Structures are given as structure tokens and as C-alpha cells.
Amino acid sequence: xxxxxxxxxxxxxxxxxxxxxxxxxxxxxxxxxxxxxxxxxxxxxxxxxxxxxxxxxxxxxxxxxxxxxxxxxxxxxxxxxxxxxxxxxxxxxxxxxxxxxxxxxxxxxxxxxxxxxxxxxxxxxxxxxxxxxxxxxxxxxxxxxxxxxxxxxxxxxxxxxxxxxxxxxxxxxxxxxxxxxxxxxxxxxxxxxxxxxxxxxxxxxxxxxxxxxxxxxxxxxxxxxxxxxxxxxxxxxxxxxxxxxxxxxxxxxxxxxxxxxxxxxxxxxxxxxxxxxxxxxxxxx
Numbered sequence: 097x098x099x100x101x102x103x104x105x106x107x108x109x110x111x112x113x114x115x116x117x118x119x120x121x122x123x124x125x126x127x128x129x130x131x132x133x134x135x136x137x138x139x140x141x142x143x144x145x146x147x148x149x150x151x152x153x154x155x156x157x158x159x160x161x162x163x164x165x166x167x168x169x170x171x172x173x174x175x176x177x178x179x180x181x182x183x184x185x186x187x188x189x190x191x192x193x194x195x196x197x198x199x200x201x202x203x204x205x206x207x208x209x210x211x212x213x214x215x216x217x218x219x220x221x222x223x224x225x226x227x228x229x230x231x232x233x234x235x236x237x238x239x240x241x242x243x244x245x246x247x248x249x250x251x252x253x254x255x256x257x258x259x260x261x262x263x264x265x266x267x268x269x270x271x272x273x274x275x276x277x278x279x280x281x282x283x284x285x286x287x288x289x290x291x292x293x294x295x296x297x298x299x300x301x302x303x304x305x306x307x308x309x310x311x312x313x314x315x316x317x318x319x320x321x322x323x324x325x326x327x328x329x330x331x332x333x334x335x336x337x338x339x340x341x342x343x344x345x346x347x348x349x350x351x352x353x354x355x356x357x358x359x360x361x362x363x364x365x366x367x368x369x370x371x372x373x374x375x376x377x378x379x380x381x
Contacts, residue, residue, distance in 0.1 A: 186245015194249020
């Protein structure tokens with residue numbers, strides 16, 4: 097695979113990751129049902145990948161590794177549910193931009209875990225994200241559904257930051273595909289008692305959307321992403337992935353006519369700039 101081909105695959109993966117918000121906007125299923133269906137189909141898709149690769153999801157993993165992955169999967173479930181609640185309440189733009197604040201929470205958690213002071217760059221990133229969030233906040237009334245959506249998005253980012261820090265400091269021997277399989281399995285199992293209640297009455301069209309969300313936007317996207325990582329520099333990967341909110345907002349604008357306002361564009365630009373800065377700067381600078 098050439099460098100240009102890998103870069104195109106990386107952008108395609110970022111586009112698929114960003115498109116997940118549109119499912120929450122369009123579907124009538126509850127956030128719990130969306131996450132349940134997504135993870136079921138993701139497990140099925142990744143199982144097919146494992147069969148083709150002749151590498152079982154549990155190959156080379158200890159019981160401790162699997163336990164950590166299952167725990168991370170339960171936390172990931174909370175992240176996905178809060179994210180889709182953000183989309184349902186505030187729309188694609190506010191949900192994705194709220195979630196994009198997660199690098200701030202990563203910096204704060206790492207400072208707490210390592211008991212280090214925040215560096216100047218971390219403070220700068222925090223200020224940029226804060227300024228961006230103030231600009232995109234529709235109102236400062238919690239009764240405003242759009243504001244509630246933004247807050248759900250920020251909470252989703254905070255939970256995702258916990259997962260990122262957990263994976264960084266409690267690493268396992270699992271490959272990326274194995275990690276995704278086990279975490280999606282944990283999410284599917286934990287939501288099964290709730291998801292099955294709604295599944296019986298879910299229209300066939302919604303099942304097709306869930307299959308697309310799980311198999312394509314999760315399983316396929318993650319596989320393409322891992323393939324691209326082998327050829328693309330880490331800094332380039334970080335910049336491309338930080339474009340997820342841009343892709344999500346552009347798709348919502350194109351498909352649903354949900355044009356973002358000027359303040360959302362300005363605030364979003366600050367948030368995305370902060371995410372790029374956080375992604376490309378040296379971790380120990």
C-alpha cells in the first residue's frame with residue numbers, strides 16, 4: 097500500500113467515524129438500542145475479520161488482559177450512550193464538538209495520575225477549548241435542549257478520556273482489532289438485558305442502519321484505520337482523526353440541511369485547533 101493510498105484510507109476511516117453521529121440524528125431507536133445494535137454487528141464483523149486473518153480474538157491474551165479489555169468495554173458503553181444522547185438532544189455539531197474536548201480531560205487525568213503540574217501547552221489547550229465551548233453554547237440555561245446536548249457531548253469526551261488514559265497506562269498484549277472485539281463484546285453483553293426489550297419492536301429499516309453502523313462505521317472503519325497506521329506518520333494520523341467533527345458537521349449539513357451558525361463555526365475552529373495542537377505536540381515536552 098502506497099503512502100497516498102494509506103492517507104486516503106485514513107481520511108475514509110475518519111469520515112466513517114464522524115458519520116456515526118448522523119445515525120443518532122436520523123434513527124428513532126433509543127441511544128441504548130443504537131449502542132447495543134452497533135456493538136452486536138461490530139462483533140460479528142470483527143469476528144469475520146478474525147476468521148479471515150486466522151487469528152482468534154483471544155489469541156495470545158491472558159485472563160488479566162481480557163478482564164481489562166472487558167472493563168474498558170463497559171466504560172466505552174457509557175461513552176457511546178452519552179454521545180448518542182448528545183446527538184439526540186443537541187444535534188450533530190454540538191455533540192461532536194463537545195466530544196472533541198476530550199484531549200483536555202486526558203491532560204487533566206494524566207496530571208492527576210502522574211501527579212505532575214500542567215504544562216504551559218496543556219493550559220493553552222484548556223483555554224482554547226474553553227473559549228470554543230463558550231462560543232458554541234446556545235444558552236446558559238440547562239433547560240435548553242441544545243445546551244444539554246453540548247453538556248452530554250462534553251461528558252462523552254470526559255468518559256472517552258478515561259478510556260484513553262486507562263489504555264495507555266494499563267496496556268495489554270491485544271492488537272487493535274482484538275481490543276475492539278472484546279470491548280464491543282462487553283458493550284453488547286452489558287446492554288443485552290435492555291436492548292432486547294426494544295429490539296422486538298424495531299422496524300427492519302432501523303436494523304439495516306444498525307448493521308451499517310456496526311459493520312461499516314465500526315468494524316470496517318477500525319480495520320481500515322489500523323491498515324493506514326502502518327504507512328502514515330503518527331502526527332499525520334492525529335491531524336486527520338481530529339477532522340472527525342468537521343466531517344460529521346459537513347455530512348449533517350449535506351444530508352439534513354443542518355447548517356451550523358457563525359458562532360458554532362468560530363467556536364468549533366478553536367476546539368479543533370486545540371485538538372490538533374494536543375495531538376501533534378510531544379507528550380513529554
